[in-house]
Amino acid sequence: MSHTSLHPLTRRTSPRKPSSPLLYMALLALLCGTGCAAHRPLEAPMLPAAYALAETAVAPAEPPILTENRFSRDNAGSISEESLREVLASPVFLEEKARVGIVPVQGSYALDMDVPLPAVTAALAEALDSSGEFELASEVSTDFPVDRGISGLRELAARYRCDYLLIYRHRFVDDSYMNPVAWGYLTVLGALFLPGHTLESAGVLEATLFDVKTGTLLFTVNERVHDQQRVNMWHSELKTQWMKRKMLESSTQKLADQVVGKIRRLVAARPAPERRSSKAVVSSPPVPVEAAGVPVTVSTTGL
Structure with missing residues (x-):
């Protein structure tokens, strides 16, 4: 026998959760913002001129151009600030009908008192004389006291x-070391002729044009050279000298071409004739006879 429940069927539902107060606050803020936006007056569109004025007012001012030396220790040199600016503002050019001398110097630009065996100075003098830009180009002897x-x-x-001096000097850095062929020196016979010794030399030939009147240097050109040879272990110093002499001979013409090129650029930079500095010639116009106040006697003898 089946039992039938007398209780009515009931639907089970989950209890409703109370709404969060944060949700009400968000809705209230949204409604307030919409209302404020509805009552805000419309702004007039900004014209292009107004945009330009606004950008000008907002843009920061450009920093001034630096024209003076702010380093106090730089003012202790042998030239004043006024003289420095005068030198830098003056034009740089080669004067007409000038004479130039080629003088060799040592490392510190002191006169080289050694015998001028290298022919570099002679080649430079010949190149400057042949350029036609100088009245005379000559080598200068350094034996004078x-x-x-x-x-x-x-x-x-x-x-x-001489109005100008072309100051010339050359410097070399030498090095020598053993190469892999030096393993043959272990045999007595190999030490006599095997090229197990490497000689290396690097140098620079320098020429500077010195303006004697103003004491300024107009230009400096450099010709860099390098050579390396494998030799035997005998007479290394003499072989190094031969290597230097060969480098000097091969690079002299290149240095001379650089010098002549710079000289011609200085010739092209000559200012107009009315700007060139020349000795002032004071002349007075002839004074009329009436203005002089001297009586004039006219002779009619022989007429």
Whole structure:
């Protein structure tokens, strides 16, 4: 016998959760914002001129151009600030009908008192003389008793009556070391002729044009050279000298071409004739006879 439940069927539902107060606050803020936007007056569109004025007012001012030296220790040199600006503002050019001398110097630009065996100075003098830009180009002897340094160079130029000096010097850095062929030195016979010794030399040939009148340097050109040879272990110093002499001979013409090229650029930079500095010639126009106030006697004898 089946039992039938007398209780009515009931539907089970989950209890409703209370709404979160944060949701009400978000809705309230949204309604307030919409209302404020509805009552905000419309702004007039900004014209292009107004945009430009706004950008000008907002853009920061450009920093001034730096024209003065702000380093206080730089003012302790032998040239004043006014003289420095005057030198830098003056035009750089080669004067007409000038004379130039080629003088060799040592590492510190002191006069080279050694015998001028290298023919570089002679080649430079010939190149400058052949360029036609100088009235005379000559080598300068350094045996005259003058001071060392720039003062000696100016005195020497005055003795030669030279407006310019082309200061020449060359410097080399030498090195020598064993190469893999030196393993043959373990045999007594191999040490006599095997090229297990490497000689290396690098140098620079330098020429600077010195303006004797103003004491300024107009240009400097460099010709860099390098050579490396494998030799035996005998007479390394003499072989190094031969290698240097060969480098000097092969690079002299290149240095001369650079010098002549710079000289022609200085010639092209000559200012107009009315701007060139020349000795002032004071002349007075002839004074009329009436203005002089001197009586004039006219002779009619022989008429």
